[in-house]
Amino acid sequence: xxxxxxxxxxxxxxxxxxxxxxxxxxxxxxxxxxxxxxxxxxxxxxxxxxxxxxxxxxxxxxxxxxxxxxxxxxxxxxxxxxxxxxxxxxxxxxxxxxxxxxxxxxxxxxxxxxxxxxxxxxxxxxxxxxxxxxxxxxxxxxxxxxxxxxxxxxxxxxxxxxxxxxxxxxxxxxxxxxxxxxxxxxxxxxxxxxxxxxxxxxxxxxxxxxxxxxxxxxxxxxxxxxxxxxxxxxxxxxxxxxxxxxxxxxxxxxxxxxxxxxxxxxxxxxxxxxxx
Ligand SMILES: Nc1nc2c(ncn2[C@@H]2O[C@H](COP(=O)(O)OP(=O)(O)O)[C@@H](O)[C@H]2O)c(=O)[nH]1
Ligand SMILES: [Mg+2]
Numbered sequence: 718x719x720x721x722x723x724x725x726x727x728x729x730x731x732x733x734x735x736x737x738x739x740x741x742x743x744x745x746x747x748x749x750x751x752x753x754x755x756x757x758x759x760x761x762x763x764x765x766x767x768x769x770x771x772x773x774x775x776x777x778x779x780x781x782x783x784x785x786x787x788x789x790x791x792x793x794x795x796x797x798x799x800x801x802x803x804x805x806x807x808x809x810x811x812x813x814x815x816x817x818x819x820x821x822x823x824x825x826x827x828x829x830x831x832x833x834x835x836x837x838x839x840x841x842x843x844x845x846x847x848x849x850x851x852x853x854x855x856x857x858x859x860x861x862x863x864x865x866x867x868x869x870x871x872x873x874x875x876x877x878x879x880x881x882x883x884x885x886x887x888x889x890x891x892x893x894x895x896x897x898x899x900x901x902x903x904x905x906x907x908x909x910x911x912x913x914x915x916x917x918x919x920x921x922x923x924x925x926x927x928x929x930x931x932x933x934x935x936x937x938x939x940x941x942x943x944x945x946x947x948x949x950x951x952x953x954x955x956x957x958x959x960x961x962x963x964x965x966x967x968x969x970x971x972x973x974x975x976x977x978x979x980x981x982x983x984x985x986x987x988x989x990x991x992x993x
Contacts, residue, residue, distance in 0.1 A: 722792070723801040723992055724832050725985060726898075728880070729839030730813050734905040736778060738839070738945040738981070739789075739805055740768035744965045745981050746793060752986035756794035761787050765805075775960035777950035788829070793982075799989045804829060817880050822887050830887050835899040835988045838881070839943075842923045843909045845873040874926040881930060900938045901988050902931060907942035907971055908949070915975040916942040939991065941984050942971030 729735050743765045746755040768778035789805040806812070806829055816822055822830065830836075881900075888897060904916050912919050917940040921928040931938045947967040950956055959967060969977050970984060980986075 721800075723799070723834040723989055724804060725801050725835045725837055725988055726804045726806070726829050726833040727837050727839065728806070728813065728884070729905075732844060733839045733841040734943075734945055735805065735839055736764060736768050737772075738903075738905065738943060739765040740772055740778065741945045741964060741968050742981050743791075744769060746791070749965050751980040751982045753793045753795050753982035755791065756800060757792040759789065759791040761789040765789070769964070771952070772946075772950075772964035773960065775950065775956035775958070776954070777946070777952045779952055793985065795986055795989060801985065801989050803985065804833070813880070816883070817876050820879075820883070822883060827887055830884055833898050834992060835901060836884060837901040837903060837984065837988065838877075839903045839905050840877065840920075840924070840927070841905045841909075842919060843906060845877075845924055874924050877924070877927045878930045881927075881934070885934065897934070899988055899991055900931065900935045901984055902938060902940045903984055904940070904942045904971075905945070907944040907969075908947060910942070913975075916940045916971050916973060937991065939984065939987050940973060941987070943981070943984065944969055945981065 727735065743759075743762065745751055746753060771778040791803040791805070792800065793803060794800045806826070812823070812826070816826060885897060902916075902920065904910070904919060907916075910919060914922065917928075919942070920931075920940055931940075945968050946964075947969060948956075950959065968981050969979050970981060972978055972983065
């Protein structure tokens with residue numbers, strides 16, 4: 718059996734690991750037996766292929782060039798015949814930041830959001846700065862700190878909630894929103910976290926506001942951990958172990974129950990299974 722293709726939109730701010738996950742996923746989909754495989758020709762793979770070349774040499778890839786300005790669409794299929802199109806949006810332009818800052822969804826994004834059956838949000842916990850407030854420090858300690866610090870920044874948590882809210886709102890304005898897209902949250906660079914918590918617990922502990930927002934809007938959000946590389950790589954110094962074994966022998970996901978699995982396609986497979 719093969720039903721209509723699901724469309725899964727990947728969303729994440731700059732530096733969360735989208736390109737490296739894509740590169741590792743690409744190799745797995747093409748060569749390694751897992752829950753999913755590539756099912757036809759993917760478009761605009763250049764950025765991911767370039768990153769793979771670096772990984773093959775045991776190096777991290779450089780930042781995605783800003784000139785890359787097209788969606789990359791990957792048709793995938795699982796063993797049950799469920800099909801999906803993974804949409805990696807204009808990953809070079811890193812528009813997510815300006816989308817949030819300007820509170821405006823460009824037309825191209827509106828189309829992507831409307832067309833998606835599931836959203837996969839990539840969040841790098843170690844990158845998110847959580848400011849102190851009355852929940853983390855006694856009020857007396859906080860007193861005075863804001864006087865010198867007059868510049869007001871939106872917190873990382875508020876920014877992510879804002880992003881989700883914008884996606885929900887614009888999906889609603891598509892006037893078909895009986896059912897909002899499924900949500901997956903992938904906590905990237907899990908190797909940096911050094912925690913024995915489950916992904917949902919880690920999200921709740923580190924970004925409680927985001928966690929609460931997700932739980933109040935989705936009954937069964939998929940929350941998983943991801944370490945696409947398994948360990949930090951340098952863009953200049955080669956990791957010989959990596960180069961000799963091959964990048965396909967590195968990387969893992971953390972399932973919702975906390976178990977490690979080397980099949981990097983699982984987050985997408987789970988999102989697909991949940992939809993049928
Ligand atoms: N430790 C660790 N670092 C990672 C991992 N994935 C990516 N990185 C690093 O995170 C940085 C940003 O990754 P990149 O894929 O370019 O992020 P993007 O901007 O979202 O495409 C790079 O320096 C990568 O080397 C991982 O699984 N573990
Ligand atoms: Mg990138």
